[in-house]
Amino acid sequence: NQKAFIFDLDGVIVDTAKFHFKAWKKLANDLGFDFSEAQNEQLKGVSRAASLNKILAWGDMELSEDEFNKQMALKNENYLSYVDTMDEKDILPGVSKVIDYLIEKDIPFALGSASKNARNILKKVNLFDKFHAIVDGNDVTKAKPDPEVFLIAAEKLKASAGNCVVFEDSLAGIQAANIAKMISIGIGDDSILSEADHNFKDFTEVEISFINNLLKE
Ligand code: B16
Numbered sequence: 237n238q239k240a241f242i243f244d245l246d247g248v249i250v251d252t253a254k255f256h257f258k259a260w261k262k263l264a265n266d267l268g269f270d271f272s273e274a275q276n277e278q279l280k281g282v283s284r285a286a287s288l289n290k291i292l293a294w295g296d297m298e299l300s301e302d303e304f305n306k307q308m309a310l311k312n313e314n315y316l317s318y319v320d321t322m323d324e325k326d327i328l329p330g331v332s333k334v335i336d337y338l339i340e341k342d343i344p345f346a347l348g349s350a351s352k353n354a355r356n357i358l359k360k361v362n363l364f365d366k367f368h369a370i371v372d373g374n375d376v377t378k379a380k381p382d383p384e385v386f387l388i389a390a391e392k393l394k395a396s397a398g399n400c401v402v403f404e405d406s407l408a409g410i411q412a413a414n415i416a417k418m419i420s421i422g423i424g425d426d427s428i429l430s431e432a433d434h435n436f437k438d439f440t441e442v443e444i445s446f447i448n449n450l451l452k453e
């Protein structure tokens with residue numbers, strides 16, 4: 237029963253949500269409206285195009301296909317200017333401890349993210365070479381809560397779904413892991429992520445003893 241681990245990126249390994257928020261907010265403001273930090277919560281784990289559709293609905297706006305694509309490109313350019321400032325110090329507390337332990341124990345692990353910028357971000361924080369597989373927004377056709385991203389990751393890790401452990405900060409991601417019949421671990425607000433098999437406020441709470449117990453299951 238060799239276990240394999242799958243990490244979401246934004247909200248689990250790094251906090252890029254704050255950069256997405258700034259960049260989407262600028263886009264909305266440039267179009268003449270605004271949205272709240274609470275609304276931004278609804279964009280977590282959601283693809284770029286689906287995010288823009290939600291934001292436009294909040295502003296009661298519609299864009300032509302050309303303008304829609306232009307706005308997405310502008311947002312991404314702005315977002316990447318923030319990503320460019322990232323380095324190892326942006327890895328969220330507690331994450332490296334778990335990754336280093338998995339490496340020490342020779343346990344395979346993958347990235348399972350909705351972001352098309354995932355590879356770039358992993359390189360910025362110096363984690364790119366540590367992952368056995370990376371599955372991101374460029375590799376999938378269906379967004380979380382569809383389990384596609386995690387099922388592809390399991391396949392690449394040569395692990396059965398039941399032996400995969402998924403760390404996720406979004407409800408859609410927890411649902412995707414549950415639909416895939418993987419072990420789901422919610423990182424964040426447990427009132428939002430109550431469907432997860434296990435919950436932690438953040439990665440500092442994920443003890444090595446907990447990982448060891450999972451490995452024994
Ligand atoms: P990009 P995750 C997700 O990352 C973010 O949570 C979400 O806010 C973002 O819209 C999505 O990636 C797409 O990102 O514009 O970089 O392709 O949490 O699945 O790692």
Ligand code: MG
Binds near residue numbers: 246247248404406409
């Ligand atoms: Mg996330």
